[in-house]
Amino acid sequence: MNVLKEYFVKKADNVSFIEIKPNSYVYINEYTIGSEIPLPLIVDELINEIKEGTAQDEIKVSSFINGMIYLIGADPEFEFCNQYKEILYNYDKKIEDYILYIGLKKINESDFEEGMVWLRAAYYMNNNNLMGKYNYALALEEKARRLFSANNENMGSVFLNASTNIIEEVIDMDSNFDLAYYKLGYHYRNSKQFMKSKLMWEKYLQLGKDDEMQQEIRENLETMQDDIIYEEGYNEILTGNPRAGLEKLLPLKEKYVDWWNLLFMIGLGFRHLNMYEEAKSEFEYVLELVPDQVDVLNELGLCLAFLGEYEEAISKLSRAIELKPKDYEIMCNRGMVYLQINDFVNAEKDINAAYKLNSTDEITIACKTELERIKNMV
Structure with missing residues (x-):
């Protein structure tokens, strides 16, 4: 249930x-x-x-x-x-x-x-009663607010997500229901979906009649602009357009020198462009801000391996595995670094362990295949 x-x-x-x-x-x-x-x-x-x-x-x-x-x-x-x-x-x-x-x-x-x-x-x-649907969503939202105020984050999120889903149903029923766009803009912003929040609020500005609420939304969109750019940038990187992503993210770096998520995504963009020294620099600085962040340790380990700094790469990846021992991707990455230095014993140990954790992952299967190929050549 x-x-x-x-x-x-x-x-x-x-x-x-x-x-x-x-x-x-x-x-x-x-x-x-x-x-x-x-x-x-x-x-x-x-x-x-x-x-x-x-x-x-x-x-x-x-x-x-x-x-x-x-x-x-x-x-x-x-x-x-x-x-x-x-x-x-x-x-x-x-x-x-x-x-x-x-x-x-x-x-x-x-x-x-x-x-x-x-x-x-x-x-x-x-289920086709529009006002019944909308007012139930508002009640769920209010319940979420009360739970958050009582520091019950988990249950608060449950009620807020349910409220969001139902307000989305309202828009599906009536695409001109202006207050639904107003509310959804806040819901999406609170869940850090800034681009979706922007779309909702821009739609509200087209439909809404209340001058004070319109001004409130314009101010929110202005203060949210950098968050929108950040989301656009990391979406570009994650969908295979690192150069376009970096064009959006690098100007933000001048304003937010300690925003580690931003710096991490910049590092990821550099790595995807094979700019390993630049990526390494970003990831090392991020670790100063958030020591032992697993994803950063993994990415830094990959950069070090590409730069030929194998021992240091193994050190970073080993620390990541200590923090997240069931992560087959990091385990596979370390196995491939061992393979680079012809340490077949540790390479086989890591890659087989990764394969045992997830035998259907394409990258893990490819690593295992490469391991067998190299072993047969030796």
């Missing part, structure tokens, strides 16, 4: 059921409910009625209606949810409006957790 689903399913513990006696029926408008369908009740709601002295001898139909809505929000995969939906639509053709209204009312009246369940019910009642 995924984490978000598990979180809400636990809230179904707040539901109790009444089972109708055999050959007895409950009528909700034109819908007849027999003994095969259990009727849910929200436990907290009943307790509050008892405390306030408003509990009735006979349970009101509205209590069952609220129970069905709550259970759909807490556990939309519950076996009777489809029947509950039929009952709810039969009870009130505008039930979706009622669910949304009550959900927002509860949230605004500081009953946030229950309000969130109701808005989740709106989402699962009708």
